[in-house]
Amino acid sequence: MFDADFWSRIPHQLSLLPDRLGGHVFLAFSSLLAGVLISIPLGIFCSRRPKAERGAVTIANVIQTIPGMALLAIMVFAFQRTGMLPAWVALVLYSILPILRNTIAGMKTVDPGCIEAADGIGLNRWQKLRIVELPLAAPTILAGVRTASAWVVGAATLAYPVGATSLGDYIFAGLQTSNSAALMVGCVCSAALALLLDMLLGGLEVASKKRSRMWAFGSIAGMAAIAVSPLLLRAMHQEKTITPVPEMVAAEAFQQDKPYVIGGKPFTEQYILIDHLREVLQEENRETEVKAGLGSNVVLQSLKRGEIDCYVDYSGTLWANEMERSDNVSSAEMMIDIGTHLKEQGILTLGPLGFRNDYVFAMRKEQADEMGIRSIADLVPHANELTAACEIEFWSRPEWKNVQTEYGLQFGKTKSMDAALMYGALSRGEADVIVAYRTDGRLGSGEFVELEDPRFVLPPYDAVLLVSERLAKDRAAIDKLRKMVNTISTPEMRKANGMVDLQEKSVAEAAATLDPPVN
Numbered sequence: 001m002f003d004a005d006f007w008s009r010i011p012h013q014l015s016l017l018p019d020r021l022g023g024h025v026f027l028a029f030s031s032l033l034a035g036v037l038i039s040i041p042l043g044i045f046c047s048r049r050p051k052a053e054r055g056a057v058t059i060a061n062v063i064q065t066i067p068g069m070a071l072l073a074i075m076v077f078a079f080q081r082t083g084m085l086p087a088w089v090a091l092v093l094y095s096i097l098p099i100l101r102n103t104i105a106g107m108k109t110v111d112p113g114c115i116e117a118a119d120g121i122g123l124n125r126w127q128k129l130r131i132v133e134l135p136l137a138a139p140t141i142l143a144g145v146r147t148a149s150a151w152v153v154g155a156a157t158l159a160y161p162v163g164a165t166s167l168g169d170y171i172f173a174g175l176q177t178s179n180s181a182a183l184m185v186g187c188v189c190s191a192a193l194a195l196l197l198d199m200l201l202g203g204l205e206v207a208s209k210k211r212s213r214m215w216a217f218g219s220i221a222g223m224a225a226i227a228v229s230p231l232l233l234r235a236m237h238q239e240k241t242i243t244p245v246p247e248m249v250a251a252e253a254f255q256q257d258k259p260y261v262i263g264g265k266p267f268t269e270q271y272i273l274i275d276h277l278r279e280v281l282q283e284e285n286r287e288t289e290v291k292a293g294l295g296s297n298v299v300l301q302s303l304k305r306g307e308i309d310c311y312v313d314y315s316g317t318l319w320a321n322e323m324e325r326s327d328n329v330s331s332a333e334m335m336i337d338i339g340t341h342l343k344e345q346g347i348l349t350l351g352p353l354g355f356r357n358d359y360v361f362a363m364r365k366e367q368a369d370e371m372g373i374r375s376i377a378d379l380v381p382h383a384n385e386l387t388a389a390c391e392i393e394f395w396s397r398p399e400w401k402n403v404q405t406e407y408g409l410q411f412g413k414t415k416s417m418d419a420a421l422m423y424g425a426l427s428r429g430e431a432d433v434i435v436a437y438r439t440d441g442r443l444g445s446g447e448f449v450e451l452e453d454p455r456f457v458l459p460p461y462d463a464v465l466l467v468s469e470r471l472a473k474d475r476a477a478i479d480k481l482r483k484m485v486n487t488i489s490t491p492e493m494r495k496a497n498g499m500v501d502l503q504e505k506s507v508a509e510a511a512a513t514l515d516p517p518v519n
Contacts, residue, residue: 009181022230023165035095043103102144106137263308392416441498
């Protein structure tokens with residue numbers, strides 16, 4: 001794992017750290033602060049009112065039982081947008097329970113004798129709270145804030161699939177592209193951030209117990225240093241990479257109000273295409289940003305709302321999910337109908353890139369030969385004894401329902417797992433059949449065999465380049481992107497995917513092999 005290639009990738013991953021750490025720090029710190037501002041006053045209120053306490057703690061407990069990814073998805077649908085806002089709200093909700101519970105506990109454990117003494121010297125209710133109760137309850141309350149900080153910093157890594165930048169970018173992208181360097185940087189940095197924040201909050205807890213201004217000042221100064229660290233890292237990185245811009249190029253540069261955002265889904269091919277699109281737009285001196293790892297529905301809705309400006313989707317996905325069509329038509333007819341439908345939604349379809357990434361059923365070659373299985377139809381007599389694995393999205397898609405209806409296919413057991421893990425499960429015998437992508441480089445390894453679809457139930461999945469209304473108005477950029485149409489063949493895309501998945505090359509190296517648009 002830690003070979004020369006691993007260490008050679010580390011500098012590139014560290015160059016991405018300022019933006020990703022900055023996003024993570026902003027999410028964690030701001031959501032934790034909001035959680036404190038909500039939970040401590042609520043905890044003080046509930047500590048004196050048993051019915052309010054039961055209601056508030058029950059609601060906070062229910063929120064805490066919702067899985068992180070599910071809560072993020074709920075926020076996306078609630079706010080009808082991706083990015084920082086839904087991730088931030090989800091993290092605020094996650095932070096409430098430990099702070100609320102510890103605030104209530106801390107207020108209830110204040111010595112009654114201290115309250116009586118405060119009454120004896122004539123303190124009113126607010127003076128008692130400020131001078132007596134809160135200082136005595138502070139260590140318990142801060143213990144709850146420490147717990148919440150660990151939860152929030154960890155949960156912030158899950159913000160990646162909804163388009164919020166965080167250290168989770170390293171982890172999700174590293175998993176999808178088999179990039180151990182990215183995984184390592186993401187895990188180490190997120191763990192270090194959680195430990196540092198916990199240590200500094202522990203310092204505040206000690207300060208509250210000892211009434212020490214020095215401990216308090218040191219802890220607050222440490223948290224401030226973490227908060228500004230992404231800015232310092234960004235300044236250092238820019239100082240190293242800045243290059244003089246020729247006067248003519250600078251004069252001709254296109255004036256953008258904001259960078260074009262390139263979106264993508266969470267698998268290797270999409271990361272490669274994102275990098276390819278970024279390079280093409282940068283050739284026209286266009287500034288770009290990336291929002292990768294978005295779900296099929298999320299990425300299209302983001303394009304409609306103008307949160308992203310371009311991405312590559314697949315005709316079969318648009319046909320089934322967006323248009324809710326299940327009829328079988330030719331690729332040409334499908335492209336015409338899709339283009340017309342999306343135009344009404346304010347989306348420009350530039351055309352197919354030239355390759356198809358259809359769903360395919362695959363097995364280990366040895367097992368398929370032994371059972372005499374060459375097609376989906378051949379699977380049917382054996383299916384109830386076999387285990388099938390695929391990404392969770394497929395099992396709820398119309399394509400799977402159509403396969404079940406047309407072939408009468410019913411597996412004995414189905415599993416849902418990440419696409420990057422399916423092939424390992426198939427190799428180890430943990431699955432007998434997987435539903436893969438035609439351009440996946442691992443299908444060309446010789447270990448696996450694709451099963452034919454003799455009834456043509458699975459629709460064609462031509463890769464299609466989609467752009468927003470804003471980008472469509474940029475004629476020079478659109479002309480450049482149009483030159484990508486029909487330039488990438490299915491074997492070329494499979495080879496590029498294989499470079500990342502099998503040869504452990506970088507996404508940038510794989511993207512560089514794709515034919516550039518002709519000038």
